[in-house]
Amino acid sequence: MSAQTETTGKKFSWAVVNTVVLLYAFIPVVWIISLSLKGGDTLNDGKFLPGNPTSEAYTTIFKNDDFIRALINSIGICLISTFVALVLGTMAAYAIARLDFPGKRAIVAMALLISMFPQIALVTPLFKIETAIGIFDTWLGLIIPYITFALPLGIYTLSAFFREIPWELEKAAKMDGATPYQAFRKVIAPLAMPGVFTTAILVFIACWNDFLFAISLTSTNRARTVPAAMSYFTGATTFEKPVAAVAAAAVIITIPIVIFVLFFQRRIVAGLTSGAVKG
Amino acid sequence: MSTSVAEQDEGVEIAKRRASEGKRAEQKLGMMLCAPAVIVMLVVTAYPILYAIYLSFFRADLRTPDANEFIWFENYVTVLSSPIWWQAFGVTMLITVVGVTFELALGMLLAIVMHRTIVGRGLVRTSALVPYAIVTVVAAFSWRFAFTQPMGWLVGDGAPLTERGPSLAIIILAEVWKTVPFMALLLMAGLALVPEDLLKAASMDGASPWQRFWKITVPLIKPSILVALLFRTLDTFRVFDNIYVLTSGANDTSSVSIVAYNNLIRGLNLGIGSTMAVLIFITIAIIAFLFIKLFGAAAPGEESSR
Numbered sequence: 143m144s145a146q147t148e149t150t151g152k153k154f155s156w157a158v159v160n161t162v163v164l165l166y167a168f169i170p171v172v173w174i175i176s177l178s179l180k181g182g183d184t185l186n187d188g189k190f191l192p193g194n195p196t197s198e199a200y201t202t203i204f205k206n207d208d209f210i211r212a213l214i215n216s217i218g219i220c221l222i223s224t225f226v227a228l229v230l231g232t233m234a235a236y237a238i239a240r241l242d243f244p245g246k247r248a249i250v251a252m253a254l255l256i257s258m259f260p261q262i263a264l265v266t267p268l269f270k271i272e273t274a275i276g277i278f279d280t281w282l283g284l285i286i287p288y289i290t291f292a293l294p295l296g297i298y299t300l301s302a303f304f305r306e307i308p309w310e311l312e313k314a315a316k317m318d319g320a321t322p323y324q325a326f327r328k329v330i331a332p333l334a335m336p337g338v339f340t341t342a343i344l345v346f347i348a349c350w351n352d353f354l355f356a357i358s359l360t361s362t363n364r365a366r367t368v369p370a371a372m373s374y375f376t377g378a379t380t381f382e383k384p385v386a387a388v389a390a391a392a393v394i395i396t397i398p399i400v401i402f403v404l405f406f407q408r409r410i411v412a413g414l415t416s417g418a419v420k421g
Numbered sequence: 422m423s424t425s426v427a428e429q430d431e432g433v434e435i436a437k438r439r440a441s442e443g444k445r446a447e448q449k450l451g452m453m454l455c456a457p458a459v460i461v462m463l464v465v466t467a468y469p470i471l472y473a474i475y476l477s478f479f480r481a482d483l484r485t486p487d488a489n490e491f492i493w494f495e496n497y498v499t500v501l502s503s504p505i506w507w508q509a510f511g512v513t514m515l516i517t518v519v520g521v522t523f524e525l526a527l528g529m530l531l532a533i534v535m536h537r538t539i540v541g542r543g544l545v546r547t548s549a550l551v552p553y554a555i556v557t558v559v560a561a562f563s564w565r566f567a568f569t570q571p572m573g574w575l576v577g578d579g580a581p582l583t584e585r586g587p588s589l590a591i592i593i594l595a596e597v598w599k600t601v602p603f604m605a606l607l608l609m610a611g612l613a614l615v616p617e618d619l620l621k622a623a624s625m626d627g628a629s630p631w632q633r634f635w636k637i638t639v640p641l642i643k644p645s646i647l648v649a650l651l652f653r654t655l656d657t658f659r660v661f662d663n664i665y666v667l668t669s670g671a672n673d674t675s676s677v678s679i680v681a682y683n684n685l686i687r688g689l690n691l692g693i694g695s696t697m698a699v700l701i702f703i704t705i706a707i708i709a710f711l712f713i714k715l716f717g718a719a720a721p722g723e724e725s726s727r
Contacts (some may be wrong), residue, residue, distance in 0.1 A: 156541075160540065
């Protein structure tokens with residue numbers, strides 16, 4: 143009986159603690175969603191929730207060519223960067239996890255250095271070089287630095303995942319008469335896919351989040367991504383910043399990622415921690 | 422008898438040769454698989470950083486391209502004797518030290534909650550990832566609007582983003598909010614390695630939860646703490662997005678990255694901008710070196726850290 147009340151009491155206090163965590167995580171998100179739904183007259187009422195929700199801001203933003211263009215840029219640039227970084231990263235991570243070769247440690251150390259590199263230090267030289275070879279303000283001009291900074295993350299996370307794969311199964315499958323291709327296709331690929339997929343999510347989020355390269359290496363809406371475009375949505379003065387439009391744009395680029403993360407929570411936690419802690 | 426020994430030796434020789442051939446093939450394959458990634462990383466970082474060092478010795482202003490000349494360390498003298506640079510350096514240090522301290526404390530709390538909670542564990546872990554998943558610029562706008570008249574819900578009567586102290590506090594808040602979950606995840610991975618039996622035994626011996634935390638948990642997860650601190654310190658030192666959106670560096674709230682950016686992209690003064698970039702690079706290298714040497718933080722990826 144008393145043990146029963148004790149666990150109920152404990153459960154209750156945990157529920158309170160958990161609620162605090164939930165509030166912590168969601169308040170800024172709910173606030174920006176709320177702003178995006180406020181109409182022109184209630185926008186400045188300073189209330190946390192919209193009194194009279196409208197989708198006005200979303201209609202406006204989807205009629206804005208700069209925003210549409212930025213959205214296409216963001217999606218295209220991040221998908222291509224993620225794909226290339228994953229292909230190169232998987233090759234390197236496989237070698238690091240499974241093979242013994244000279245220079246392996248140097249490669250791991252180099253990846254670590256780059257992941258700590260101050261991006262601002264690359265902005266000038268990249269700006270100058272890209273202008274000189276004519277890829278300033280193009281998709282390629284952003285994809286190249288994105289791949290570079292995605293590679294260390296990819297190599298760490300993937301090699302941590304690859305170390306966990308029971309590679310003996312490949313040999314076992316071959317002994318049972320599978321061709322090398324079959325052994326790869328039916329045994330190794332399914333085991334490696336979750337790691338590759340998780341890494342893809344982490345790398346995509348990292349690219350999607352970039353702001354510094356996006357504002358430094360673009361000058362028009364040709365390659366400007368949404369985070370950069372958002373900072374250029376302007377009225378005549380700072381005070382006339384089209385708040386609802388910025389909020390709507392913010393929500394549009396946030397919701398898909400949040401849903402993705404919520405859906406694959408377990409894998410992302412595994413990915414983030416394996417890459418950083420186990421190396 | 423003797424022939425069979427000779428045959429055996431020969432067999433061993435062949436096996437050895439095959440093994441070393443296999444070894445060589447493995448080495449070759451390993452290097453080939455890594456080559457593309459290594460080349461990309463080197464070309465995009467090593468070459469530009471060398472170029473930045475080169476530029477930092479020149480008067481290179483895109484507004485006066487004809488006046489470019491080699492001026493030795495003059496840019497460094499200019500930057501290092503500039504109050505703007507030191508102001509920004511101080512602000513960056515402040516944000517880094519205060520921010521990372523809060524991140525560590527809150528991150529530890531969150532890690533313990535995620536590790537220990539007996540109800541809704543999945544829900545807590547999932548929602549804790551939300552700040553991590555949000556684009557920094559988006560979160561920064563959310564804070565900016567919350568603290569701006571007249572639409573903000575946190576603003577009250579003042580205008581916090583027009584004053585230095587409150588602005589810095591809000592920048593730190595935005596930075597901490599976004600990165601506590603990442604910190605917590607790294608620490609949680611460490612917590613999972615603390616043997617439950619040890620904590621129970623200490624509890625039997627009369628150790629309070631507070632003592633158990635400081636005497637058992639902290640020493641055992643020290644490697645995780647150091648790695649998390651190293652990552653976050655270096656990352657916070659680069660702070661840019663939050664300041665750009667929240668204050669654009671107004672009222673002396675610029676970080677070194679913001680000042681460098683203003684010189685490079687807005688001022689088009691490549692010489693000075695590159696000098697600042699090199700100085701930031703050197704500072705980060707020093708911080709990393711201190712962490713690894715003084716605190717013995719094992720760099721992730723090193724064999725010894727596993």
